Amino acid sequence: MNVYKLSAEGKEQILHIVKEGDTIGAVPVFSGKSFPANARAVSKSRLLFFDKRKFIRLITDKPNLIMNILALLSARLREFTLQVENLSLKKIPGRLASYLLYLSQEQGNTDLVKLNISKVQLANLLGTGPETLSRALGNMKTKKFIEEEDSKIRLINRPLLAELAERGKSSR
Amino acid sequence: MNVYKLSAEGKEQILHIVKEGDTIGAVPVFSGKSFPANARAVSKSRLLFFDKRKFIRLITDKPNLIMNILALLSARLREFTLQVENLSLKKIPGRLASYLLYLSQEQGNTDLVKLNISKVQLANLLGTGPETLSRALGNMKTKKFIEEEDSKIRLINRPLLAELAERGKSSR
């Protein structure tokens, strides 16, 4: 499931990729305002809806739940912080490198990373379109940072990927 | 006070402008991780520090405080949502128009808006540098969207500013 924003011209920016067990829609509960984005299922999904009033009653009754909610919101804030940093301070190759390293970490620090989303979606997550993503990937392959195998990506030069992710600016 | 991120090359992105009465540093309390950015006083400031343990004790004891914290974090999440949208889906003129309209609203929907930060800082908030901001402002003046008076900006064509802010793409 994707949480995303659309521009008037139809460009899409994915804000968050919702995974199994994740929650969505806490902000409207506590801010009183509407959900500030769009959400879309991109694969067969099962959604559990929780009534706002009951939810508030639940967490005010069970104080130990509170810390979980707070941790959840804080983690999301931290993610946004990273996303702003990526969008503003890094070029596309840097953002891509960051994401690949993040994926690797999430998948147990493997070097053979599975893309969990389509390339178009990945492009929209990184704040660009498929053409630019394609070029960035091609470039990384040429420079022997990565290899593509089926729908997986093998990281073959982590140090340089990490450097790319840090500096943001490519040294094409 | 500014909360900001720096790139390896020294470019700065302001995440948040902290105003009087605002809080800062809730994320590390609840996420267990470090503060994900830098903060800097840009004018004479007085800071109140609240001990983490005491703070947690306070809010677990006083359940009615909780909703305030939740509302605070949710509002911040909403802001980040907007910032990501601005950075990714709008060009500089669109971001500037958005910010001017936001400022106007914050100052009671006046047409004569006071810039609360320096232009360099504004540029860093919009994700660019002073040169580009200068040009964008110049352009808006040429097109009679705004006028500059002292350190204030007069909005003289809100509808077109709003359109610019929506579409993101400029029609120079």
Added chain:
DNA sequence: GAGTTTCCTTGACTTATGTTAAGAAAAAAC
């Protein structure tokens, strides 16, 4: 109020990314 520093603006040039279009590869349908 002359000098110094900081901040802002303007111009010329470079570059990353967007755009449009076409084709290739992969996936889905039949």
Added chain:
DNA sequence: GTTTTTTCTTAACATAAGTCAAGGAAACTC
């Protein structure tokens, strides 16, 4: 397994924004 549709890649070109450099304006210092 051939057709059809979708997804991805590549190329040529357009454009917004970055960069570098210089000068001007404003603010501060003495």
